[in-house]
Amino acid sequence: MRFEAPTTVEDAVSLLAAESGMARVLAGGTDLLVQMKSGISEPDLVVDIKRIAALHEISEEDGGFRIGAAVPGIALGEHAGVKAAWPGVVEGTELIGSTQVQGRATMVGNLCNCSPAADSVPAMAAAGAIARVVGPNGSRDVPVEDIAQGPGKSTLAKGELVDSVLLPARPDHASDAYLRFIPRTEMDIAVVGCGVNLVLDANGTCTDARVALGAVAARIFLVPAAADALIGTSVDDAALDAVAAACSAAATPIDDKRGTVEFRKKVSGVLARRAATIARDRAKGTA
Amino acid sequence: MVKVNLWGSLKSAASGRASIDVEAQTIRQMFRALGEQEPGLVPILDSGITVAIDGQIYRDDWFKEVDDDSEVYLLPRMEGG
Amino acid sequence: MLDKTAENGEFKVIGTRPERPDGVDKVTGRARFGADMVMPGMLIGKVLRSPHAHANIKSIDTSAAEALEGVKAVITAADFTADVPEAEYDTMVNCIAHGKALYDGHGVAAVAATSRSIANKALKLIKVEYEVLPHVTDVEEACKDDAPLLHDNIFTEGLEETPTTPSNISGRVQFGHGDVDEGFAAADKVVERKFRTEATHQGYIEPHACVGNLSPDGTGELWCCTQGHFMVRNSCAAILGLDISRLRVTASEIGGGFGGKTTIFIEPLALALSRKAGRPVKLVMSRDEVFRATGPTSSASMWIKIGAKNDGTITAMEGLLKYQGGAFKGSWVSLGCMTAFACYRADHMKTVGYDVLVNRPRAAAYRAPGAPMAAFAVESVVTELAGELGRDPLEFRLQNAAKEGDQSSYGPKHRAHGLMETLEQAKAHDHYNAPLGPNQGRGVACGFWFNFGGQTSTSLNIGADGTVNVSVGTVDVGGSRASMCLMVAEELGVPYEKVRCVVADTSSLGHNDITDGSRTTFSSGMALILSARDAKQKLCARAAKIWEIPEDAVEWVDGHARPAGPNAGEFDPMSLAEVAGKAETTGGPIAGHHECNARGAGVSFATHMVDTEVDPETGRVTVLRYTVFQDAGKAIHPAYVEGQFQGGAVQGIGWAINEEYIYGEDGRLQNAGFLDYRIPVASDLPMIDTVIIETPNKGHPYGVRGVGETSIVPPMAAIANSVSAAAGVRLTELPMSPPRVLKAMDDAKA
C-alpha cells in the first residue's frame, strides 16, 4: 500500500485517477481503517486529504454553509453559525461514534462511506444538502442522497472525490432535527435514523418540509409522503400521526443483528414523529 | 457410621441409593468405603468431587475429618469464574 | 478458625482504603500487560481459524505459507502429540482442531513470522480443504434426535440406563429433596414459566496475549495474561509433553478475566511455534478472535415452577435447565441446578439439568458460572408468585429465605450467612420507598454463590530495614495485592506502606490454583496471615536470642517483640525493623511461608434493587437507579469490595439488556466486536449504590467471604422484574433488547 498526502484537491484527484489498483480517500479514517483492519478493504493507495487546507474550512456561501471534506465532527459542533442554522445536521454528525471518533470522523466521509445507517446523511438529505464532486473532468453538484448506490457502494466515478457539502440558506422559522434509535446511549450503529427539516410561516403553518430515513433500506432516502403530510399543517398531532404512518410505510428494512423488520418499521414512525416535533419547536423558537 | 448423601443423579451410579452409610474418619477413607460398596462410583470419585461436611465445602481434601454425626453430601466438582 | 482480632473487631488497617501497590504503574502506563512484553528475536504469531461452524478438515497444505520469506514456523494439529492426558485433551483440541472444525473461529493452523503483515499474508497462503457439515447452534435444536451430531463418542451420562446411541446431550444431573408433586399438591398458587437466555461474553478489555519461548531441550518460559499461571503451566506442559519444572510461566498484569481467562486458548500454540522456529513467539488475539474463539457463557433454555400457600409459604420449587457449553462437554449446568433455589427454604425441591453440545466455542467460566441465568428464571417466578399472592416481593422473600440450618437446594444444611440481612437492609433502604414515575418499575432479586478455597502457597520475606515483601501465586485481577498487604500489615502490626506484594512466577512458589471462585482474598489472604504468623514466631525467637531469654517468653504485640510477662525480664520492645536489622547476625533471613488447600470458604448472598424506565414506543430500557446489598463477611479494602459489587451489577445490566451472541443461519457469529456486542458504556448507567453487609465467615481468620461473583447473580432477574413492572408484561427472554421488549408489549396489548 502507498500513502500519499497531497496539498491540493487537484493533486488528490490526479493520484486517485492514476492509480491502477484500489484507491481510497482518507479523511477521518474511522471507517477506512476499520475496513483495512478487518480485511474488507485492501487498498493499493490511500490518499490523505487532510493536508489540503481548503478542505478544513467551513465557509459561508449564498447564505448557506460549505463544509469541507476534512472537517471533523467536533469542529462542526464548535461552529456556532452552522449549529444555529442546521442543528439537526450537526446533531446527526455529532452522533457518529465516540468523542475520540468525533475528533476524526467527517460528515463527508460519513456520506462517502455509503452506509445506509450513516448518522449525518438523513439530516443532510432532509436539509437538501448538495455534495460537490471533484474529478478528472471537473466538478459537479450532486444531492447527497444520490451519492450512495447501495451499502458501501457510491456513484462516484474513478478519480472522483467529494470535496465539500453545501448546506443551503435558511429562511426564517426554519429548523431541523435528527434522531436515531440505538440500543445503548452511545457507540452503536443506527437501527433507524430519521431527519426532518421544515419551514414554517409566521403563523406556524408548515410551508416546506423534507423527511429522510436511514437504516431501513439499502440507501438513505427521502419520504415525500411524510413531507406532504407536514406541509400545510401546523404540525399538529394529526399531521405527526400522518408523518409517522408515512415513514413506517416507506421503510423497507431487513432483519439483522441490529433489529427486526417489524421493529424498524414501527420505530421509523416513532422517530419521525419525535424528530418532526423537535424541528417544529425549534422553528418556532420554543425548543 | 457416617451417612453419605448423594446428589440426585449420582444415584444412577450407586444402585439407585440416595445415601450410603460407611465407616470412615476422613474423606479419603469415606471415598474408599464408598467405592467398595458401590464400584460404579469409583470413576466419579476419581474424577474429582466436592464434599460438603456440615455445610462446609471441601475440594481435594482427603484428610479432612468426618464424624459419625456429620452431615455429609457429595457434590459435583465445582469451579468458579 | 475465626481469629480473636476479627471477633473483637479490633482491626487497625483492615477496612481502610489505601492506594494500591500497583497503582502508580497502572495510571502512568508503565504496568505491563499481556501484549506489552517483548523478547529479543521475537516473532509474531497468528492463528488461522475455521470460517465454518462444523466441517471435516480433509487436508491442510501449508507449503506456500512455509515458503514465504519471513515465515519461520507453521503448525497444525499434526504438531501435537496424541498421548495427551484425558483431562487436557479437550483443551488441546479446543486450541487447535484435530480433524474437525467444531465452531466458527476454531483454530486450524498457526504461523510465526518476522512481522505481523508477513504472518497475515502467510495465513492466506494456507490451503484448508473443508467438508462442510450440518451444524447446530441452538440448545433446544441440539437436543433433538435428528440434530447434527458433534461427537460420535459422547453418550448421555447420568441416566438410569446408559444409552447406546451418541448424543449432543453429554449429561443429565439432578438435585433436590422431598417430593415436588406432594409439594405442589399442597400449594394454593403455582406459577410456572419457560425462560431463555443467550450466550454472553466476559468482555474483558484485554485480548488474550502471550509470548512463548521454548528451547529444543524442553526448557521454556511463557509470559501471558491469565487468571492462573500455574494452570497454564500444567496444561501447556501436558499438551506439549514437557516437565512441569522446565516451564516457567509469568503472569503479566491482566486486563480483566471474569472467568474467561481460567483456561488456555493460544498459549500452547505460541510455545509450539517457538519450539519449531527456535525463537520467541508472541501471539495476541484480535477482538474478533476473542469473541469467536474464547469461552463465552452458555445459552440456556429453562423451565421453572414454584408453588406456595396463601399464607406465603413456598411448598415446592422445581426447575429444568438446559445449558449448552459449546462444542465440548462441561457447561456449568450443575452449578445452575445447585444454586437455582439456594436462596430459599422449601420442603420439596428438584432441579434437573442437561449439559448440551452445540457448534459454538467451548464455554468458559463467567463470574458465578451457571448461576446468573438460573437466578434470572427463578427470581422472575418468585416475584410473579409474590404478585399472585398479593405479597410484597421483599416480604415474600424474607418469609421464605433460607436460614442457618435449613436444607439447601444443593443438599447440605445452610450455615450462618447474610441473606436475611441483605433483604432487611434492602427493605429499610430509602431506595425501596422512593417514588416511581410513569413507565417505570422497580425490581428486586436475590443471588447466591458458593465461593471456593483451593490450593494456595504464599511467602513473606522481611527486609533488613523492616519492610516486608509478600509473594502470592494468585493473579491480581482487581486490586487484590492491596488486600494482601492490608492483611499482612494487620497481622504484623506494621504500616500498610511497609508491605509490598508481588504475584510470583510458577518457579518461585508452590502450586496455586486459579484466581477463580472468588477465592483470592480468601485463600491467599488466609495463607498470608498464616505466613505472617509463621514469621512472627521467628521474629519472637530472634528477639529471645538477642535478649537471651526463652522463645516462649517473647510475644508479638503491635508490631513489636516484647517480653511476655514480668518474669521474662526487663527489655525495651523491639520493632520489626530492629529485629530484622539484626537478622544477619542472629541466624540469617527471616521469612514466613504457608501452603494449604484452603478450607472454609463462606457462601455469599446478595439482594439487588433496580429501577428502570421503558420507552413504551420503542421498548428501550433505561436503568435509573441501582442498589446492591451484599454480604462480604469482612471487607478488607472496602473500595475494592464496592468495586466488585458495582462491576458485577453492571455486567449483569449488560447481560440483561443488550449483550448476546448472535449466530446467523450459516452458524457464524454475527457480532464479533464491541460495536455489536454491546457492553454497557458510561452514559448508559447511573451510579451504582452499594451496601456492604458484614456477616463474618468463621472459616477465615478475619471473616472474609469471596465477593467477586455473587454480584452478577441477581441483576438480570432484578432488571427483568423491574422491566416487567414498567412494561406491564412479564419478560422471559434475555437480553431484554428493545425489539424484544416492544414485541412483548405489543403482543400483550393485542
Added chain:
Amino acid sequence: MSQVHVHTKINGDTTEFLCEADEPLLDVLRDRLGLTGAKEGCGTGDCGACSVMVDDRLVCSCLVLGAEAEGRTIETIEGMADGEKLHPLQQKFLDHAALQCGICTPGFLVAAKALLDHNPDPTETEVRYWLAGNLCRCTGYDKIVRAVMDTAAEMRGA
C-alpha cells in the same frame, strides 16, 4: 514494501520513525517506540483503550495511520505525569479506586484530561457521554465518574 519516514513530536520529544504505509499509529507507538501505555482492546475504535491526543484532538490511535502523524504533536499517557508528580486525575483515580484491572485506565485518563482541558466544570452526564467511547468492564464506571468529577472540582479550586 517501502516504509514511510515520519517526523513527529511525542510527549514533547522530537521523534522520527519508519512505518509501513498501512500501519496504525497505535502499532507504531507500541511496537516501534516502546510506548505501550496505549492499549489495543479492539483495534476498531470501539473501546478507547488506545486514546491519545493528536494536535490537541482526542483520538483512538488505532484509527490513525502512523504515516498521518507527519508533523503532528502527539501526547500519550506516558507524558501525563510531570516527572514524578502525578497529574491530579492520576492521583484521583488511585484515591477513588477507579481502576480494577487497569487496562482501560490509560485511555480513560487521556480522555478525561481532554474533557477537563475543554470543560473544567462538567456535569455527571457530560462526563458519562464524553467517556462513552472508553469501555471499562470492571468498575461499572461509578468510581471513574466520581474520580473525574472530584478532580474537576479540585482543579477548579486550585
